[in-house]
Amino acid sequence: MKVAVVGATGYTGAELVRLLSMHPKVSGLFLFSRGDGEIDFRQNFLGLDFAGKIKPLDELAKEEFDFSFLALPHGESGRYAGELVRRGVKVIDLSADFRLPLAVYEKWYGPHPAPELVEIAVYGLSEYFSEKIKTARLIANPGCYPTAFLLAVLPLAEKDLLQGVIISDMKSGVTGAGRSAKREMLFGEVAENFRPYGVGGVHRHLPEMENILNNYAQGLRVIFTPHLIPMKRGILGTIYLDLKQNLSTEELRKIYLNKFHDNPFIKILPEGYLPETRAVAGTNNVLIALNKEPGGKVIITVAIDNLGKGAAGQAVQNMNLMAGLDETCGLKNTGIYF
Numbered sequence: 100m101k102v103a104v105v106g107a108t109g110y111t112g113a114e115l116v117r118l119l120s121m122h123p124k125v126s127g128l129f130l131f132s133r134g135d136g137e138i139d140f141r142q143n144f145l146g147l148d149f150a151g152k153i154k155p156l157d158e159l160a161k162e163e164f165d166f167s168f169l170a171l172p173h174g175e176s177g178r179y180a181g182e183l184v185r186r187g188v189k190v191i192d193l194s195a196d197f198r199l200p201l202a203v204y205e206k207w208y209g210p211h212p213a214p215e216l217v218e219i220a221v222y223g224l225s226e227y228f229s230e231k232i233k234t235a236r237l238i239a240n241p242g243c244y245p246t247a248f249l250l251a252v253l254p255l256a257e258k259d260l261l262q263g264v265i266i267s268d269m270k271s272g273v274t275g276a277g278r279s280a281k282r283e284m285l286f287g288e289v290a291e292n293f294r295p296y297g298v299g300g301v302h303r304h305l306p307e308m309e310n311i312l313n314n315y316a317q318g319l320r321v322i323f324t325p326h327l328i329p330m331k332r333g334i335l336g337t338i339y340l341d342l343k344q345n346l347s348t349e350e351l352r353k354i355y356l357n358k359f360h361d362n363p364f365i366k367i368l369p370e371g372y373l374p375e376t377r378a379v380a381g382t383n384n385v386l387i388a389l390n391k392e393p394g395g396k397v398i399i400t401v402a403i404d405n406l407g408k409g410a411a412g413q414a415v416q417n418m419n420l421m422a423g424l425d426e427t428c429g430l431k432n433t434g435i436y437f
C-alpha cells in the first residue's frame with residue numbers, strides 16, 4: 100500500500116511515520132507538511148527509502164497513494180479531506196473536524212471547513228465501529244481523552260448498567276498539546292508542576308464523549324477534568340461511576356473480558372494490578388482495571404499512549420481494518436519498560 104502522512108512534522112505525524120515505516124504492508128510513504136525542508140527527526144529514518152523527505156502541501160495532488168492520514172490542526176484537515184476523498188484516496192483524519200454532528204462541531208470549534216463531508220465520516224473508535232470502518236472513505240479518528248474514556252465506560256453503558264453522574268479525572272503528558280510553541284508548554288512551566296485545565300465542562304472533548312455515550316445510554320452526566328502532567332507520553336484516567344445493580348468487581352471484570360475478548364489491544368487487568376502509563380508508551384494498548392470502593396462506587400482506571408491508541412496507533416489500526424488486514428498488522432509491540 101502507498102500511504103501519505105500530511106502534517107508529518109507534528110507529534111502525531113511523526114508517530115505515524117514511525118509506525119508506518121515498520122508496517123509490513125506499506126511499500127511507499129509520502130510525507131507532506133507546510134514547510135519544504137526535511138524533518139528534524141530524520142536521523143531516526145536514516146537508510147529508509149523516504150529518508151525523512153518532506154514535500155510541500157501543494158504537491159499533494161501530484162502523488163498517487165491509497166491512504167492518507169491528516170495529522171493537522173482542526174479546521175485545516177477539513178480543507179484537504181474533500182479533494183482526497185474525491186480522488187478515491189481513503190482518508191484517516193486525526194483532527195476533530197469530522198468527529199461530531201455539524202451543529203455540535205460549530206458550537207465548540209466554529210465554522211466547519213467541509214460540512215458536506217460530515218455525513219460520510221465514520222467515528223474511528225476501532226473496537227466499537229469496526230464494521231463501518233471497514234467500508235468507510237473518511238475516518239474521524241477519535242480524540243485521545245475520548246478514546247480512553249469511551250473504552251472504559253461503554254461496556255457498562257451498553258448493558259444499561261450506569262446511572263447518575265460519571266466523573267472522569269484524566270491526566271495527559273505534554274505531547275497531547277501538540278508541537279507548536281506555546282508559553283504554557285515551556286519546560287519552565289511544565290517541569291515539576293502538575294495542573295488541571297479546562298475545568299467546569301469547557302473542554303472540547305466533553306461533547307465528543309457525550310455524543311458517543313448517548314448512542315448507548317441516555318440520562319447520564321459526565322464531569323470531565325483534564326490535567327497536564329510533566330511527562331512526554333501517556334494518559335491516565337480515573338473514572339468514578341454508579342451502577343444500577345450491585346455487581347462485584349469479579350462480575351464487572353467478566354463483562355469487560357467478554358466484551359473485549361476479540362480485541363487484542365484491550366487488556367483487562369487481573370485483580371491487584373493497576374494501569375501505568377509506562378506500560379503503554381509506544382504501543383497501541385489500552386490497560387483497564389476495575390475496582391469498587393466500600394460505598395459501592397465503581398472506580399475504573401485506564402491508561403493509553405495519547406500518541407498511540409489516542410492518535411497514530413488507532414489511526415493505523417483503522418487503516419488495517421479498511422484494507423482488510425489483521426488489525427494488529429504493524430502494531431504488535433510491548434512498549435519500552437525502562
Ligand SMILES: NC(=O)C1=CN([C@@H]2O[C@H](COP(=O)(O)OP(=O)(O)OC[C@H]3O[C@@H](n4cnc5c(N)ncnc54)[C@H](OP(=O)(O)O)[C@@H]3O)[C@@H](O)[C@H]2O)C=CC1
Binds near residue numbers: 112171274277
Ligand atoms: N497530540 C496528541 O496527542 C493528539 C493529537 N490529535 C490531533 O491530531 C492533530 C495533529 O496533532 P499534533 O500532531 O499533536 O499537532 P502538532 O502541532 O504537533 O503538528 C501539527 C502539524 O500540522 C502542521 N500545521 C500546523 N498548522 C498548519 C496549518 N495552518 N496548515 C497546514 N499545516 C499546519 C504542522 O506543520 P508545521 O511543522 O509547519 O508547523 C505539523 O506538521 C490535531 O488535530 C490534534 O488535535 C488527536 C489525538 C491526540
Ligand SMILES: CC(=O)N[C@@H](CCC(=O)OP(=O)(O)O)C(=O)O
Binds near residue numbers: 195244327
Ligand atoms: C495535553 C493536551 O493539551 N491535550 C489536548 C488534547 C489532545 C488533542 O489533540 O485532542 P484533539 O485532537 O481533540 O484536539 C487538549 O487538552 O487540548
